[in-house]
Amino acid sequence: MNIDRLAAILRQAAKDEIMPRFRRLDDGMIQTKTSAFDLVTEADTNAERVITAAINAHSPDTVVIGEEAVSANPRLLDTQFEDRIVIYVDPVDGTANFAGGLPLFAVMASVAQNGEPVAGVIYDPLGDDFLMAEKGCGTWQVFPDGRRIRQKFADPVPLSEMGGSASTAFLPVEQRRVVLANLAKVKMTANYRCAGHEYRYAAGGNAHFLAYGKLMPWDHVAGALMMREAGATVAKFDGTPYTPRDLSGGLLIATDPDSWQTLRQEVFTV
Known part of the structure; x- marks a missing residue:
């Protein structure tokens, strides 16, 4: 179509x-x-x-x-x-x-x-x-x-200057505790309870990262493609590519591969 x-x-x-x-x-x-x-x-x-x-x-x-x-x-x-x-x-x-x-x-x-x-x-x-x-x-x-x-995703900045959106509600409890504490390392974090608007906001260069613990295709297939097309690095928490068949494993989006690795190691640990 x-x-x-x-x-x-x-x-x-x-x-x-x-x-x-x-x-x-x-x-x-x-x-x-x-x-x-x-x-x-x-x-x-x-x-x-x-x-x-x-x-x-x-x-x-x-x-x-x-x-x-x-x-x-x-x-x-x-x-x-x-x-x-x-x-x-x-x-x-x-x-x-x-x-x-x-x-x-x-x-x-x-x-x-x-x-x-x-x-x-x-x-x-x-x-x-x-x-x-x-x-x-x-x-x-x-x-x-x-x-x-x-649209163009944001340029890289140091971890302490990053702002973004993190949806942590569907992370396992122990991981959620760690991630919420680690988010103090970034400048700003938010959760709009609407992935569509988080993707729209980030596509225009207004966020350095997006993170999601729950993967359903109607929530993320469009947005993940848009972020890649806007220049972002997109992968599941384990570093593997995200596909429509993935229903678990978390999703992390960042400005570039180095920023992705920093966020994965310093904030979204497992």
């Missing part, structure tokens, strides 16, 4: 199914999945339904794997689709923010072919613009009027 068509599908779903519900959800429209921080709303389920239908209408042979579909049928992630084009969809990334009325959420989709990421889109419904990348073509901020701004 053409990346511009995919972006248009995400934008239309946001306008039809997500934004009309923002700050208009009652209790019956929000459900808890695994914890108080893992929620699903009518916006998630309806947006994923219309996104999936629109993709299938344009590309019937494409496999669509959405976050909510996997929540209903976890075995979807175990199915082998290496011989087909797969589009991973996160209808509302940052659902807890969305449900709480915080304007920090995104709509994300990534395209994998032969098991390799080839394209990604992160749409900001409030800003009404996209972060888009295709393998080998760079990462771009794209506006509805056609304007495009190429």
Whole structure:
């Protein structure tokens, strides 16, 4: 599927199914999945339904794997689709923010072919613009009027001057204690509870690192590709490449290989 068509599908779903519900959800429209921080709303389920239908209408042979579909049928992630084009969809990334009325959420989709990421889109419904990348073509901020701004990850700085985002909630307890203490070695750290906006922020050169303990393809396939295309070093905590099939092992993104190694040794230890 053409990346511009995919972006248009995400934008239309946001306008039809997500934004009309923002700050208009009652209790019956929000459900808890695994914890108080893992929620699903009518916006998630309806947006994923219309996104999936629109993709299938344009590309019937494409496999669509959405976050909510996997929540209903976890075995979807175990199915082998290496011989087909797969589009991973996160209808509302940052659902807890969305449900709480915080304007920090995104709509994300990534395209994998032969098991390799080839394209990604992160749409900001409030800003009404996209972060888009295709393998080998760079990462771009794209506006509805056609304007495009190429993105570049930050330049290296010493560890003590680094700022970035770290999602530590899904690390093992003992590792989390160590990492949280080690984060005192950097200048600044944050967690937006929305990987889509963390990737958007970093792509523009505003962060020196990103780290995630939980890997789900709809959360990270698009963003990891975008960070590589913006010039960052991207790898799992053990140094191996990240792929859509990886569901564990953590993900660390940094400005360059030396910075990656420093962060791995000094902060994100195991």
